Amino acid sequence: MKKAIRLCVWLVCSTCALLRASSAVGPEQPPPNFIIILADDLGYGDLSCYGHPTIRTPNLDRMAAEGMRFTDFYSAAEVCTPSRAALLTGRLPIRSGMCSDTRRVLFPDSAGGLPAEEITISEALKSKGYATACFGKWHLGHRPPYLPARHGFDYYYGLPYSNDMQNQKRGDPLLPLMRNEQIVEKPADQTALTRRYTEEAIRFIQAHKNGPFFVYFPHTFPHVPLFASNDFKGKSPRGLYGDVVEELDWSVGQILECLRKVGLAEKTLVLFTSDNGPWLTQKLAGGSAGLLREGKGSTWEGGMREPCLAWWPGKIKAGTVNRSLACTMDFFTTCLALAGVEMPRDRTIDGVNMAPLLLGTGSGERNVFFYYRGTQLYAVRKGLFKAHYLTRPGYGKDQAEPHHPPLLFHLGHDPSEQSDVARNHAEVLADIAREVERHRAALVPGKAQLDEIISRN
Numbered sequence: 411m412k413k414a415i416r417l418c419v420w421l422v423c424s425t426c427a428l429l430r431a432s433s434a435v436g437p438e439q440p441p442p443n444f445i446i447i448l449a450d451d452l453g454y455g456d457l458s459c460y461g462h463p464t465i466r467t468p469n470l471d472r473m474a475a476e477g478m479r480f481t482d483f484y485s486a487a488e489v490c491t492p493s494r495a496a497l498l499t500g501r502l503p504i505r506s507g508m509c510s511d512t513r514r515v516l517f518p519d520s521a522g523g524l525p526a527e528e529i530t531i532s533e534a535l536k537s538k539g540y541a542t543a544c545f546g547k548w549h550l551g552h553r554p555p556y557l558p559a560r561h562g563f564d565y566y567y568g569l570p571y572s573n574d575m576q577n578q579k580r581g582d583p584l585l586p587l588m589r590n591e592q593i594v595e596k597p598a599d600q601t602a603l604t605r606r607y608t609e610e611a612i613r614f615i616q617a618h619k620n621g622p623f624f625v626y627f628p629h630t631f632p633h634v635p636l637f638a639s640n641d642f643k644g645k646s647p648r649g650l651y652g653d654v655v656e657e658l659d660w661s662v663g664q665i666l667e668c669l670r671k672v673g674l675a676e677k678t679l680v681l682f683t684s685d686n687g688p689w690l691t692q693k694l695a696g697g698s699a700g701l702l703r704e705g706k707g708s709t710w711e712g713g714m715r716e717p718c719l720a721w722w723p724g725k726i727k728a729g730t731v732n733r734s735l736a737c738t739m740d741f742f743t744t745c746l747a748l749a750g751v752e753m754p755r756d757r758t759i760d761g762v763n764m765a766p767l768l769l770g771t772g773s774g775e776r777n778v779f780f781y782y783r784g785t786q787l788y789a790v791r792k793g794l795f796k797a798h799y800l801t802r803p804g805y806g807k808d809q810a811e812p813h814h815p816p817l818l819f820h821l822g823h824d825p826s827e828q829s830d831v832a833r834n835h836a837e838v839l840a841d842i843a844r845e846v847e848r849h850r851a852a853l854v855p856g857k858a859q860l861d862e863i864i865s866r867n
Contacts, residue, residue, distance in 0.1 A: 455700025500742025523551015
């Protein structure tokens with residue numbers, strides 16, 4: 411009931427907000443369509459347009475050449491459940507309770523999920539008449555109260571959690587493929603997932619070509635175990651991991667070509683990124699963070715800095731390389747702003763509007779980024795400097811190591827985080843400490859969120 415009232419209020423407020431939307435969209439033009447494509451465990455160095463020497467990604471390379479490639483873009487968390495919650499809500503996972511210091515992601519035996527009180531991009535856009543769909547891995551709660559339909563999606567096709575969560579020795583159920591809230595295949599044929607997701611997404615786009623629509627496309631791969639279809643298996647010089655990434659690249663190409671064919675290319679903002687860094691403990695089955703340190707599970711750059719591409723022909727200048735600081739939480743704010751939807755006023759939104767960056771009308775609004783692992787703040791970036799208060803490997807039994815004073819790295823000079831420059835920059839550490847103090851003073855989760863964090867630990 412509270413959600414229904416909130417959405418009704420938005421419907422009125424958003425009509426006024428649309429009139430104040432970016433002039434780059436145009437006061438008489440309809441709001442754009444949005445497609446967010448999210449890879450799973452893809453590393454910063456896994457695409458050829460980000461420097462990989464053997465993985466061939468011609469469609470993503472073309473997307474970068476026709477649009478914008480970000481160099482300093484982040485996921486809001488270093489593992490998948492909290493990172494997905496942050497992307498869809500525009501809020502740090504600690505605010506929604508979608509984080510934990512022990513079981514850091516949801517499992518098939520988890521009872522909870524994304525709280526009903528949270529507002530997702532899909533819910534917000536529905537207040538402006540958007541058709542909404544999710545294709546792929548959800549991982550924000552597999553029980554009925556937490557499935558995509560309960561969070562603003564008209565249609566869902568995909569897996570409720572990670573594709574490795576069917577360990578029969580552990581007692582996990584067989585991996586289910588779902589359409590809306592019904593299981594249509596169990597166990598899911600993982601060799602066909604990328605193709606099936608893509609076909610379903612194309613059908614949805616074609617059916618809603620008169621728009622507006624929002625497609626959230628969180629791929630299952632390249633999370634392990636790796637599967638590729640016969641059309642791609644054994645074809646990449648990088649082995650099976652390369653096969654999987656090259657099939658994802660094919661999928662992106664199919665989506666962009668569909669938009670061109672139905673005349674929606676100039677009416678659709680497409681964003682591509684990953685939920686966290688590569689799973690390095692998987693060796694050749696995991697990806698590469700390129701020149702960045704560490705990978706999935708860590709708050710070093712390799713765990714949270716991701717490839718990000720933005721494509722919107724006629725709006726985003728082709729071939730742009732953007733070095734501004736941005737993150738997945740900014741998708742929420744940007745989509746709402748471009749659609750003319752009023753921002754929620756009853757909660758803190760951590761995302762900022764990327765539209766000026768995308769459209770070339772202004773500089774970025776983000777200058778600070780907070781690196782969380784579970785409920786703990788490990789590091790903070792401000793400008794080009796990053797301070798580590800705690801460090802810990804992404805995986806293993808090592809405990810967090812506190813640093814007094816914090817480690818400090820100049821990411822412009824040293825993106826691999828090898829040379830601590832804290833001794834020479836006391837004033838920078840003091841400035842970042844003030845940012846931490848302000849952040850913590852404003853970070854007051856509600857009782858429901860705290861109860862959720864405690865129960866999931």
